[in-house]
Amino acid sequence: MMIKPLAPVLAAYAATLLIAVASPARAVDYAGPLFDAHLHYNQEAWNGQAGPHPVADVLARMQQGGVRAIVSNSRPNDGTQLLASSAQTRQAGVTVVPFIRLYRNRADYDSWFKDETIFDMVQAEFAKGTAAGSFKGIGEFHLYDSANANGPVAKKLMAFAEEKNLAVLAHVDDVAIELLMAHSPTQGRNARLIWAHTGIGGAPVARVDALLTRYPLLMGELSYRPGLTCADAQGQERLCPEWRALLLKYPTRFLIGSDTWVNQRWLYYTDLMKGYRTWLGDLPTDVARNIAWNNGARLFGLPLAP
Numbered sequence: 001m002m003i004k005p006l007a008p009v010l011a012a013y014a015a016t017l018l019i020a021v022a023s024p025a026r027a028v029d030y031a032g033p034l035f036d037a038h039l040h041y042n043q044e045a046w047n048g049q050a051g052p053h054p055v056a057d058v059l060a061r062m063q064q065g066g067v068r069a070i071v072s073n074s075r076p077n078d079g080t081q082l083l084a085s086s087a088q089t090r091q092a093g094v095t096v097v098p099f100i101r102l103y104r105n106r107a108d109y110d111s112w113f114k115d116e117t118i119f120d121m122v123q124a125e126f127a128k129g130t131a132a133g134s135f136k137g138i139g140e141f142h143l144y145d146s147a148n149a150n151g152p153v154a155k156k157l158m159a160f161a162e163e164k165n166l167a168v169l170a171h172v173d174d175v176a177i178e179l180l181m182a183h184s185p186t187q188g189r190n191a192r193l194i195w196a197h198t199g200i201g202g203a204p205v206a207r208v209d210a211l212l213t214r215y216p217l218l219m220g221e222l223s224y225r226p227g228l229t230c231a232d233a234q235g236q237e238r239l240c241p242e243w244r245a246l247l248l249k250y251p252t253r254f255l256i257g258s259d260t261w262v263n264q265r266w267l268y269y270t271d272l273m274k275g276y277r278t279w280l281g282d283l284p285t286d287v288a289r290n291i292a293w294n295n296g297a298r299l300f301g302l303p304l305a306p
């Protein structure tokens with residue numbers, strides 16, 4: 001009499017277990033602070049007088065996305081200077097980590113690596129600093145042909161960055177990473193290179209892994225990285241298995257970024273951050289916190305997330 005009523009209870013319990021195994025609970029989105037390690041505040045967004053995204057607008061988007069610190073760089077550097085000097089930025093609780101952009105205009109994209117006036121401009125900007133303190137890095141720069149990593153100004157800038165302890169945000173392929181590292185006075189040992197998009201051309205995961213091992217300070221920024229996420233059955237972008245494994249292998253080496261290179265990226269800024277929060281939720285809490293915030297905070301001396 002006591003045993004019989006237990007059967008349906010056990011059956012129900014077994015059914016619950018089966019459901020739990022068959023459909024694992026959806027991971028909870030990462031909810032902590034974000035460090036946007038690849039942000040542009042370019043002239044067409046806001047030139048100080050006009051433009052669709054004045055300081056108040058971009059700060060509101062950062063706040064909505066839970067972004068509490070940014071690597072800011074802009075074409076020309078006035079945009080970064082504006083963000084760094086604005087009282088609104090401080091009021092919004094956003095820390096600006098200013099980088100010197102190498103581009104005064106679009107034409108500079110294709111010739112900076114051999115243009116001595118760019119080197120002069122970088123030195124002058126560095127000497128000037130910003131209202132938010134000294135510049136902490138140079139870039140983002142692009143090398144569409146990796147051989148241009150051997151340009152005279154590219155060589156000088158790698159030496160200058162290391163001498164001044166500046167980070168370097170580089171949109172380049174894996175071959176150019178090795179060439180740039182060869183120009184560092186320590187052959188890359190002390191070079192604080194941030195690999196924008198961690199190879200937008202799609203360097204295989206094994207190659208990224210080998211470069212991270214070889215260069216101890218190399219960091220990977222993850223915007224526009226092909227193969228990083230795969231859609232799940234519900235259409236949500238989740239980490240692809242081989243990238244998840246790489247992030248777990250190097251939990252202190254990756255950063256997230258918005259790459260607001262055109263105004264359209266500002267329109268989707270909070271969605272971009274929500275996308276990061278979704279796949280960060282698939283990782284162990286400490287790894288998610290590292291990639292979301294602590295890795296950037298450690299690079300630039302900001303307080304760590306609790």
Ligand SMILES: [Zn+2]
Binds near residue numbers: 038040140261
């Ligand atoms: Zn960019």
